[in-house]
Amino acid sequence: MSLRKGPGRILKLLVAAAAADRFAGALPPMLRFPLVFLAAFLADRLRVHGSGETPLYLEDVISGIFLYAGAGLLCYGLDYALSLYTSRHASPVLLAVLLAVLDRALSTAKRR
Numbered sequence: 282m283s284l285r286k287g288p289g290r291i292l293k294l295l296v297a298a299a300a301a302d303r304f305a306g307a308l309p310p311m312l313r314f315p316l317v318f319l320a321a322f323l324a325d326r327l328r329v330h331g332s333g334e335t336p337l338y339l340e341d342v343i344s345g346i347f348l349y350a351g352a353g354l355l356c357y358g359l360d361y362a363l364s365l366y367t368s369r370h371a372s373p374v375l376l377a378v379l380l381a382v383l384d385r386a387l388s389t390a391k392r393r
Contacts, residue, residue, distance in 0.1 A: 282297070298326030298374040310360070314373045315353030321377035322349040325385065345384075352380050366389050 284293045301320030305313040320346050326337060353373065360371050 291382065294321050294324055294378045295374065297321060298377045302372060302374050310328065310370065311354070311357055313358070314357035315350040317373040318349040318353035318356075318377045318380065319346065321381045322346065325381045348384075349377075349380065353377070 283289050298317050298321045301317045302313065305316045308316070326342065326345065356373055356376050358374075364370050
């Protein structure tokens with residue numbers, strides 16, 4: 282099973298985001314959400330040296346960090362607003378994985 286595409290990739294993203302959520306659980310939610318999103322980004326972008334894939338450029342990494350951290354803060358804001366009504370908080374894991382999957386799908390569609 283390949284960890285670069287298909288179910289292996291989604292499983293890798295879920296494990297990385299869940300582990301980050303578990304380790305960042307003691308932090309305030311305003312920091313926990315962006316950290317989980319950044320963990321999903323890093324798990325999706327890390328490559329094994331010599332894998333034969335396209336190179337990873339610095340501007341892609343920096344823009345991805347800002348995109349994922351901003352999305353994490355946006356999700357925190359929505360979670361906070363919804364928790365005022367429901368008195369419950371959500372986990373950022375599935376949202377981070379969904380963003381990583383959509384990000385890769387949209388960037389792949391642009392290349393075609």
